[in-house]
Amino acid sequence: xxxxxxxxxxxxxxxxxxxxxxxxxxxxxxxxxxxxxxxxxxxxxxxxxxxxxxxxxxxxxxxxxxxxxxxxxxxxxxxxxxxxxxxxxxxxxxxxxxxxxxxxxxxxxxxxxxxxxxxxxxxxxxxxxxxxxxxxxxxxxxxxxxxxxxxxxxxxxxxxxxxxxxxxxxxx
Amino acid sequence: xxxxxxxxxxxxxxxxxxxxxxxxxxxxxxxxxxxxxxxxxxxxxxxxxxxxxxxxxxxxxxxxxxxxxxxxxxxxxxxxxxxxxxxxxxxxxxxxxxxxxxxxxxxxxxxxxxxxxxxxxxxxxxxxxxxxxxxxxxxxxxxxxxxxxxxxxxxxxxxxxxxxxxxxxxxxxxxxxxxxxxxxxxxxxxxxxxxxxxxxxxxxxxxxxxxxxxxxxxxxxxxxxxxxxxxxxxxxxxxxxxxxxxxxxxxxxxxxxxxxxxxxxxxxxxxxxxxxxxxxxxxxxxxxxxxxxxxxxxxxxxxxxxxxxxxxxxxxxxxxxxxxxxxxxxxxxxxxxxxxxxxxxxxxxxxxxxxxxxxxxxxxxxxxxxxxxxxxxxxxxxxxxxxxxxxxxxxxxxxxxxxxxxxxxxxxxxxxxxxxxxxxxxxxxxxxxxxxxxxxxxxxxxxxxxxxxxxxxxxxxxxxxxxxxxxxxxxxxxxxxxxxxxxxxxxxxxxxxxxxxxxxxxxxxxxxxxxxxxxxxxxxxxxxxxxxxxxxxxxxxxxxxxxxxxxxxxxxxxxxxxxxxxxxxxxxxxxxxxxxxxxxxxxxxxxxxxxxxxxxxxxxxxxxxxxxxxxxxxxxxxxxxxxxxxxxxxxxxxxxxxxxxxxxxxxxxxxxxxxxxxxxxxxxxxxxxxxxxxxxxxxxxxxxxxxxxxxxxxxxxxxxxxxxxxxxxxxxxxxxxxxxxxxxxxxxxxxxxxxxxxxxxxxxxxxxxxxxxxxxxxxxxxxxxxxxxxxxxxxxxxxxxxxxxxxxxx
Ligand code: FES
Ligand code: FES
Numbered sequence: 001x002x003x004x005x006x007x008x009x010x011x012x013x014x015x016x017x018x019x020x021x022x023x024x025x026x027x028x029x030x031x032x033x034x035x036x037x038x039x040x041x042x043x044x045x046x047x048x049x050x051x052x053x054x055x056x057x058x059x060x061x062x063x064x065x066x067x068x069x070x071x072x073x074x075x076x077x078x079x080x081x082x083x084x085x086x087x088x089x090x091x092x093x094x095x096x097x098x099x100x101x102x103x104x105x106x107x108x109x110x111x112x113x114x115x116x117x118x119x120x121x122x123x124x125x126x127x128x129x130x131x132x133x134x135x136x137x138x139x140x141x142x143x144x145x146x147x148x149x150x151x152x153x154x155x156x157x158x159x160x161x162x163x164x165x166x167x168x169x170x171x172x
Numbered sequence: 173x174x175x176x177x178x179x180x181x182x183x184x185x186x187x188x189x190x191x192x193x194x195x196x197x198x199x200x201x202x203x204x205x206x207x208x209x210x211x212x213x214x215x216x217x218x219x220x221x222x223x224x225x226x227x228x229x230x231x232x233x234x235x236x237x238x239x240x241x242x243x244x245x246x247x248x249x250x251x252x253x254x255x256x257x258x259x260x261x262x263x264x265x266x267x268x269x270x271x272x273x274x275x276x277x278x279x280x281x282x283x284x285x286x287x288x289x290x291x292x293x294x295x296x297x298x299x300x301x302x303x304x305x306x307x308x309x310x311x312x313x314x315x316x317x318x319x320x321x322x323x324x325x326x327x328x329x330x331x332x333x334x335x336x337x338x339x340x341x342x343x344x345x346x347x348x349x350x351x352x353x354x355x356x357x358x359x360x361x362x363x364x365x366x367x368x369x370x371x372x373x374x375x376x377x378x379x380x381x382x383x384x385x386x387x388x389x390x391x392x393x394x395x396x397x398x399x400x401x402x403x404x405x406x407x408x409x410x411x412x413x414x415x416x417x418x419x420x421x422x423x424x425x426x427x428x429x430x431x432x433x434x435x436x437x438x439x440x441x442x443x444x445x446x447x448x449x450x451x452x453x454x455x456x457x458x459x460x461x462x463x464x465x466x467x468x469x470x471x472x473x474x475x476x477x478x479x480x481x482x483x484x485x486x487x488x489x490x491x492x493x494x495x496x497x498x499x500x501x502x503x504x505x506x507x508x509x510x511x512x513x514x515x516x517x518x519x520x521x522x523x524x525x526x527x528x529x530x531x532x533x534x535x536x537x538x539x540x541x542x543x544x545x546x547x548x549x550x551x552x553x554x555x556x557x558x559x560x561x562x563x564x565x566x567x568x569x570x571x572x573x574x575x576x577x578x579x580x581x582x583x584x585x586x587x588x589x590x591x592x593x594x595x596x597x598x599x600x601x602x603x604x605x606x607x608x609x610x611x612x613x614x615x616x617x618x619x620x621x622x623x624x625x626x627x628x629x630x631x632x633x634x635x636x637x638x639x640x641x642x643x644x645x646x647x648x649x650x651x652x653x654x655x656x657x658x659x660x661x662x663x664x665x666x667x668x669x670x671x672x673x674x675x676x677x678x679x680x681x682x683x684x685x686x687x688x689x690x691x692x693x694x695x696x697x698x699x700x701x702x703x704x705x706x707x708x709x710x711x712x713x714x715x716x717x718x719x720x721x722x723x724x725x726x727x728x729x730x731x732x733x734x735x736x737x738x739x740x741x742x743x744x745x746x747x748x749x750x751x752x753x754x755x756x757x758x759x760x761x762x763x764x765x766x767x768x769x770x771x772x773x774x775x776x777x778x779x780x781x782x783x784x785x786x787x788x789x790x791x792x793x794x795x796x797x798x799x800x801x802x803x804x805x806x807x808x809x810x811x812x813x814x815x816x817x818x819x820x821x822x823x824x825x826x827x828x829x830x831x832x833x834x835x836x837x838x839x840x841x842x843x844x845x846x847x848x849x850x851x852x853x854x855x856x857x858x859x860x861x862x863x864x865x866x867x868x869x870x871x872x873x874x875x876x877x878x879x880x881x882x883x884x885x886x887x888x889x890x891x892x893x894x895x896x897x898x899x900x901x902x903x904x905x906x907x908x909x910x911x912x913x914x915x916x917x918x919x920x921x922x923x924x925x926x927x928x929x930x931x932x933x934x935x936x937x938x939x940x941x942x943x944x945x946x947x948x949x950x951x952x953x954x955x956x957x958x959x960x961x962x963x964x965x966x
Contacts, residue, residue, distance in 0.1 A: 059889050112650040112651065138538070154862045
């Protein structure tokens with residue numbers, strides 16, 4: 001029984017060159033076959049906004065968008081993502097302009113410790129991209145993909161509902 | 173003075189933008205150059221002798237820089253000076269599955285993991301002690317023989333006030349029941365992590381996911397046997413604590429030692445499984461409680477016998493042992509009161525402080541018994557509770573000083589808003605409504621380490637450009653303490669919130685604060701921040717007076733409250749450096765919109781002009797504020813436990829549906845009245861109450877750490893189920909405030925107190941729904957169903 005950081009595995013098979021886009025930026029990096037996307041992002045690219053809560057696909061904190069769809073980066077081998085487009089939390093805001101959901105999360109007090117927040121935002125951005133006016137059930141389903149231990153989820157639900165209202169006002 | 177600009181208004185956390193954009197840096201997000209990766213080998217046995225550890229093959233692996241075993245640590249440690257019983261790495265014996273036994277630092281994480289596999293530990297397994305009854309039995313091989321016990325008792329507390337027997341004789345109803353509680357755990361989302369940076373002179377900067385940087389600092393110096401000034405502890409952003417990060421931990425000692433022996437930076441983080449092994453959660457509890465009640469007299473007597481399972485080491489356990497009993501002294505008067513609490517060592521991961529520390533399980537028992545007594549007496553359980561709640565300014569029988577109490581009005585309002593009278597006893601079978609109350613400390617009045625320093629100190633600077641910086645040792649663990657400190661400074665100085673920066677939880681840069689536990693930060697660090705800001709305001713007023721050619725105002729020496737009761741019975745003895753708790757800062761000036769205006773003459777000057785004038789002499793503007801609790805409490809043994817300068821009060825009214833076919837309980841709605849004094853940041857208060865409800869409901873309905881032969885069986889989020897957004901109900905928060913004269917701006921705690929009443933409120937609602945009482949948590953469907961079947965069979 002041991003614990004520690006399971007980062008790059010030096011001799012665990014052939015290293016290959018991976019090319020993909022992360023937050024719109026082309027990246028070409030050598031990766032070991034068993035390195036996860038989460039490790040690739042955090043350890044090789046230094047993008048630490050995606051959080052590691054379990055490394056087992058259970059907490060949801062590591063979600064990123066892979067070709068526009070939310071995925072748990074701790075479960076994905078980076079080497080399988082040749083030519084994919086990855087969006088992490090660092091790539092959600094357009095410059096200094098926050099996504100409406102990010103702003104709503106701030107305003108509604110949906111952020112406490114913030115460890116679940118990047119994944120909540122990632123999943124929400126996908127939700128609103130595919131369904132600008134999600135109903136209460138869809139909102140809760142989306143939020144339930146990520147464990148939050150601080151908020152009891154009420155403020156997060158509220159932030160999602162505010163965002164849905166905002167989209168509804170913009171496109172009546 | 174009551175028209176506040178900032179305090180009392182809902183404010184998002186000042187670092188919320190960093191958190192929604194991924195910019196916030198948590199401990200494992202820090203990247204130190206040329207860093208070694210550390211890993212810990214953990215015990216597979218609940219109880220075993222270590223006959224030998226062979227590290228030769230591990231150290232021979234290329235890229236491995238150091239291997240440590242128990243032999244590398246002479247001193248044990250613990251958060252409480254009275255139970256420093258925990259080694260950084262096990263020596264001679266292991267006491268729980270998952271206990272650290274050896275550690276490695278290597279060039280890569282993979283190498284560190286590979287090296288662990290090369291360490292050979294020769295264990296001789298011994299019979300583990302797995303439950304509290306077994307722990308009570310005499311043994312010649314206790315877990316901690318140095319305590320020279322002949323069994324595995326860690327701590328026993330007995331207290332008696334009044335005459336319980338006489339009290340029971342006065343009662344018209346007496347109920348006595350046995351209750352049973354499994355362990356639950358914090359389940360914060362960020363696993364423990366630490367990184368250690370070492371400089372050329374061997375000084376250590378330790379970045380750690382901790383609630384208590386100051387205690388970690390002290391423990392590191394002691395365990396590593398180095399001067400305290402060589403250690404600096406910094407808490408980066410923290411992904412939740414709830415008490416689970418409020419001890420110094422072995423991994424912090426290990427990483428620091430590895431940095432010292434290699435001269436290199438070191439990084440270490442936990443897997444989710446490690447977090448469960450490390451635990452420090454709520455104590456499994458077996459308790460018997462007896463309550464006597466009389467409609468005209470209220471509670472006539474309350475007695476309890478508590479047996480709590482501490483696991484392998486002490487942690488906060490001595491405090492927990494006291495809190496199990498003493499926190500029953502509210503929210504109602506208990507004139508005759510006795511309890512015995514025994515904390516046992518067992519071969520399981522240790523238990524410690526968890527949100528609502530020590531008060532949660534006994535509260536379930538007392539509020540269920542209370543409900544039984546009120547129902548039996550034919551009283552309305554909600555109205556009767558309102559009538560019983562402590563009056564303001566009373567002394568409990570164990571000499572807790574109860575000051576502000578806003579719950580009576582609050583619960584009346586909650587009763588109205590929840591339509592209690594139309595619902596209680598009147599809902600169809602399967603639907604029910606229940607109520608429960610609780611109370612909690614706003615910080616412990618006595619420090620863990622006896623000393624005469626203030627309980628909290630804050631330093632404040634004001635720069636030539638108008639930037640205000642609050643330096644506080646308090647740890648923002650996600651609850652928003654940085655924000656509330658900034659709000660208070662901004663309020664007093666009349667500046668925008670954005671003008672205030674907070675430097676916190678860095679033991680080199682910030683004055684000592686004891687940490688984020690016992691709901692002390694808003695009250696104590698808040699008072700300190702407010703006082704530092706008041707002193708800064710005086711410097712600016714003096715400068716403004718020079719600029720405006722006005723006589724400088726005279727400040728009266730800090731006047732202690734006239735009311736000696738409010739003073740905890742002490743005579744006025746404020747030190748010259750203490751402004752008092754929540755002192756007035758009415759100085760005849762208005763600070764707003766970048767101006768400082770003399771109200772009497774209407775003359776005004778710019779804020780920055782005053783800053784420039786004030787800074788001319790000293791070159792730097794710096795003030796200090798602090799907080800000292802009043803002297804409180806009796807003179808009997810253990811009188812200090814549970815003493816707080818103020819107490820919060822909470823009531824929850826909960827509505828549930830119970831599925832008659834499955835016993836499945838769903839919470840439909842909750843109404844909460846929480847008396848946190850003045851709500852400094854209503855958005856944060858709401859967030860704390862909703863978070864408490866989540867955690868309380870989890871403990872009530874589903875959460876339970878399972879062990880098999882001492883090994884945690886559900887060490888992950890899939891098996892350790894916490895409530896989802898589908899289970900969390902809407903929570904109606906009714907105003908229930910009071911004016912706590914000693915709290916900063918009148919505030920008390922909101923982060924822990926609301927948890928405890930959630931659980932009995934749910935149980936009492938189940939009784940209203942289907943007529944059964946349950947005495948064992950969690951209130952799982954199978955238990956509810958079995959109780960319902962038994963009830964209908966009768
Ligand atoms: S880190 Fe928990 S799901 Fe990926
Ligand atoms: S805000 Fe802390 S886990 Fe969600």
